[in-house]
Amino acid sequence: DAGVIQSPRHEVTEMGQEVTLRCKPISGHNSLFWYRQTMMRGLELLIYFNNNVPIDDSGMPEDRFSAKMPNASFSTLKIQPSEPRDSAVYFCASSSSGLDQFFGPGTRLTVL
């Protein structure tokens, strides 16, 4: 069984550039979560989709961040324009039960 797939695994970009992170959830899972992990703030939930619909985006830090889930097998998290303080590891997780969340390997973003 393939787990949650995230791409790219590493991204280095310059301030002001657009960044797009991608996630493919586990097949059959109907909930998808985007998290950000930093040393300062720990693990934060950015946005949560259920059946492709955004349910809670209260964790999205600013309008520079946007997320979409056009279908059950794909989601994107976009940052435009990116800033150095956006440097973090971004995780995608999916769930079918609403309880057990399965995490992807993460994307390490560095904004110079």
Next chain:
Amino acid sequence: AQSVTQLGSHVSVSEGALVLLRCNYSSSVPPYLFWYVQYPNQGLQLLLKYTSAATLVKGINGFEAEFKKSETSFHLTKPSAHMSDAAEYFCAVLLGGGYNKLIFGAGTRLAVHP
């Protein structure tokens, strides 16, 4: 509002010694509680969960946790540490009210010495 507090950001044990990682929760309703493990450069992996069934929950890799309502605790234990247990461990509580949102603690980094 639900929250969790992990006591001790770093814990160090010798190989073969007892592992005890502490988690206290705050919840206005019967909580669902979780422990996740994160190995270096990897995503989080579910170790075990409490969903109001048995208070002693057994998970993977020999870990277990006991839900104690009177102490509002859900501490993680393992009788004998192995070098491969070195990782970061996160306690989490599920936000209720129909939201499948996990609230994570700050994490405890476990080091295991030979």
